[in-house]
Amino acid sequence: MRSQLSLLEYLIGQRGPRIHIRQFINWDKTIVIDNLFYVKPATIWEVARVIKAASMTGIHVRATGAGHTRSPLYPDEGHIMMDVRALKRHDGPDMELHRPNQVRPYYTVTAITGVYEYDLNDFLVKNGLSMLSQPLNVNETVGGMLALSTHGSTWNAPTWSGYVVEMRLMDARGRLRRFTIESHTELMKALMCNLGMMGIMYDITIQVNGTLIAKVQNQFIPLEDLFYNQTNLRETVTSHFLTEISWYPFNSVTPEEEEVFLHNNTVLDSWRVGRDLVWLRTIVLADSVPDGYTIKGPGFLPTGGSLSGGNITGILRGKATLAIAKELPSVSYHYLVDAFPTLNIPIHGSETSAAFVLNIDNQFSRPFRAFQFMTEKVERQIKTMGSSPLNAFLPRFLQNMDCLLCFGNNGIQQDDDSGRSMVIDFLAPPTQFGFYDTAADFVHKFRQEKIRPHWAKRHTDIPGIVDIIKETYGDNINKFTKLKFDSGIDRCGIFMNKYLMEIFGRPQNYFKWC
Numbered sequence: 001m002r003s004q005l006s007l008l009e010y011l012i013g014q015r016g017p018r019i020h021i022r023q024f025i026n027w028d029k030t031i032v033i034d035n036l037f038y039v040k041p042a043t044i045w046e047v048a049r050v051i052k053a054a055s056m057t058g059i060h061v062r063a064t065g066a067g068h069t070r071s072p073l074y075p076d077e078g079h080i081m082m083d084v085r086a087l088k089r090h091d092g093p094d095m096e097l098h099r100p101n102q103v104r105p106y107y108t109v110t111a112i113t114g115v116y117e118y119d120l121n122d123f124l125v126k127n128g129l130s131m132l133s134q135p136l137n138v139n140e141t142v143g144g145m146l147a148l149s150t151h152g153s154t155w156n157a158p159t160w161s162g163y164v165v166e167m168r169l170m171d172a173r174g175r176l177r178r179f180t181i182e183s184h185t186e187l188m189k190a191l192m193c194n195l196g197m198m199g200i201m202y203d204i205t206i207q208v209n210g211t212l213i214a215k216v217q218n219q220f221i222p223l224e225d226l227f228y229n230q231t232n233l234r235e236t237v238t239s240h241f242l243t244e245i246s247w248y249p250f251n252s253v254t255p256e257e258e259e260v261f262l263h264n265n266t267v268l269d270s271w272r273v274g275r276d277l278v279w280l281r282t283i284v285l286a287d288s289v290p291d292g293y294t295i296k297g298p299g300f301l302p303t304g305g306s307l308s309g310g311n312i313t314g315i316l317r318g319k320a321t322l323a324i325a326k327e328l329p330s331v332s333y334h335y336l337v338d339a340f341p342t343l344n345i346p347i348h349g350s351e352t353s354a355a356f357v358l359n360i361d362n363q364f365s366r367p368f369r370a371f372q373f374m375t376e377k378v379e380r381q382i383k384t385m386g387s388s389p390l391n392a393f394l395p396r397f398l399q400n401m402d403c404l405l406c407f408g409n410n411g412i413q414q415d416d417d418s419g420r421s422m423v424i425d426f427l428a429p430p431t432q433f434g435f436y437d438t439a440a441d442f443v444h445k446f447r448q449e450k451i452r453p454h455w456a457k458r459h460t461d462i463p464g465i466v467d468i469i470k471e472t473y474g475d476n477i478n479k480f481t482k483l484k485f486d487s488g489i490d491r492c493g494i495f496m497n498k499y500l501m502e503i504f505g506r507p508q509n510y511f512k513w514c
C-alpha cells in the first residue's frame with residue numbers, strides 16, 4: 001500500500017487533498033477495515049482529483065458520512081474512503097432554500113451531502129419548514145441517509161429517498177453531473193437509493209413542507225393488547241401520523257421473580273411475555289399548542305449513549321430500559337422535525353442492529369404474524385435459558401416508493417398490499433447469545449413473503465442473504481445496473497465493493513478501467 005500511496009499522491013498532485021493510510025471502525029464496531037486510503041476533500045475539485053487518480057490506478061473509491069452503517073457498504077481493504085463531511089458547495093451555501101416556482105410548486109432545500117441531520121433540522125425549523133419522516137438519530141449525514149434509504153415511522157410518508165427531486169454527483173470520470181426528477185424520471189428511481197454506487201453525491205435537493213406542529217405522546221401498554229390483538233394493532237398504527245413501538249423484553253419482571261432469577265438464573269412461570277409493557281410513542285399533527293404547553297426542541301431519550309438504554313446487562317436490562325423511557329413527558333409539543341429524534345448518541349455504540357422489512361397487508365395479518373413469531377421466540381429463550389436474543393424489538397412503518405433499491409418499494413408487492421412496509425429492528429450487542437440465530441430464523445420464516453434487509457443494518461451474517469436479496473428485488477437489480485451503465489456514471493465499477501459485486505455483478509472486463 002505504501003507504494004500505491006506514493007502513486008496516488010503523485011496523481012492527485014500538490015493541490016491535494018492529502019491522502020493517508022488508516023484503519024476504519026464503524027459506529028457499532030462491527031466493521032473494521034485495517035488499511036484503507038482515507039481522504040477528506042473540502043472542494044469538488046479535490047473530489048475530482050481523487051476520482052481521476054483512483055480511475056487511473058484501478059483503486060476503488062467509496063464515500064462515507066458519519067459511518068453509522070452496520071453492513072459492508074464501506075470500501076474494501078486497500079481502497080479509498082472519501083469522507084464527505086468537510087465538503088463545501090462551490091456555488092452556494094451548504095444549505096439553500098428555494099421557494100415554490102412553476103416547475104416545482106413546493107419548497108425545496110438543497111444540502112451538501114455531508115450535512116448532519118441536526119444542522120438540517122435547525123435550518124428547517126428556522127425557515128418554518130418540515131420533513132414528514134426522519135430517523136431516531138440526528139447524527140447522520142444527508143448523503144448517508146439518502147444512499148441507504150433511512151426511514152422514520154410515518155404511516156403516510158416515505159424514507160429519505162422519497163424526498164429527492166434533484167442531485168448533483170461526480171461520476172467515475174470526474175465530471176460533475178446534475179439530475180432532476182423532471183428530466184431524469186427513470187434514472188432518479190436508481191439514484192434515490194443507490195448504496196453509494198452512483199458516484200460521489202455532491203448535493204441533493206429535497207422537497208419539504210411548511211411548518212407543522214406535532215403532539216408527541218408516550219404511553220406504556222401491555223404487549224398482549226397490541227401484539228396479540230390484530231385489530232388494535234392495525235387501528236393504532238393507521239390512526240396516527242407516526243407510530244413507534246418499542247419492546248424491551250422481560251420488562252415486567254416482578255421483585256419476587258427478579259430475586260429468584262438473581263439467585264438461580266431461573267425465570268418463574270408466572271412471567272409471561274404478554275404481560276411486558278410496550279412503549280408506544282405516537283405523533284399526531286396539531287393546529288396549535290394548547291394552553292399550558294410550549295413548543296419544545298428535540299427531546300432525547302436519556303439513555304446515556306446505548307440504544308436500548310441503561311447500564312444493566314442480561315435480561316434485567318429490559319426493566320431498566322423501560323424505566324428510562326418512562327422519564328419522558330407523557331405529552332409534549334414540538335415542530336415536527338424536532339419531534340422525530342429520540343437518540344443523541346455517543347461516537348461509538350455497544351449495541352448493533354439487524355433489521356428486516358416486510359410488506360404490510362390491509363388487514364395487518366403479516367405484522368401480526370411477525371410480532372407473534374418474534375415474541376414467542378424471545379419468550380422461549382428467556383424461559384429456557386434465562387437470556388434474551390435481543391435487547392429491543394422496534395417495528396417501524398413507512399410508505400413505499402417508486403424506487404428500484406428502496407426496501408419500501410412499490411415494485412415489491414404482496415396480496416392485499418397496503419402500499420406500506422414495516423421495518424423490524426432487533427437490537428443487541430453483536431455477541432449476544434441467540435441474536436443472529438433469531439434474526440436468521442425470522443428471515444427464513446418470511447422468505448416466501450419477500451423479506452428484505454434494511455441495507456444499513458447487519459444482515460450479511462444471515463446465511464443465504466445475497467440469494468434472498470436477489471429473489472426479492474428480482475428484475476429491479478438488472479434495471480438498476482442498466483440505468484447505471486447507460487447513464488455513464490460508473491461503467492468500470494470504481495464505486496463498487498466486493499459485497500455489492502456479489503449482488504450486482506462485476507463490470508465487464510472491457511470496462512475494467514474507467
Ligand SMILES: Cc1cc2nc3c(=O)[nH]c(=O)nc-3n(C[C@H](O)[C@H](O)[C@H](O)COP(=O)(O)OP(=O)(O)OC[C@H]3O[C@@H](n4cnc5c(N)ncnc54)[C@H](O)[C@@H]3O)c2cc1C
Binds near residue numbers: 140307
Ligand atoms: C444509533 C443509530 C440509529 C439509527 N436509526 C435509524 C433509523 O431510525 N432509521 C433508519 O433507517 N436508519 C437508522 N440508522 C441507520 C442510518 O440511518 C444509516 O446507516 C445511514 O446511512 C447513516 O448515515 P451516515 O452518515 O452514517 O452514512 P454512512 O454510514 O457513512 O454511509 C452510508 C452509505 O452511504 C453512502 N454515502 C454516504 N455519503 C455519500 C455520498 N456523498 N456519495 C455517495 N455515497 C454516499 C456510503 O457509501 C455508504 O454506502 C441508525 C444508525 C445508528 C447508528
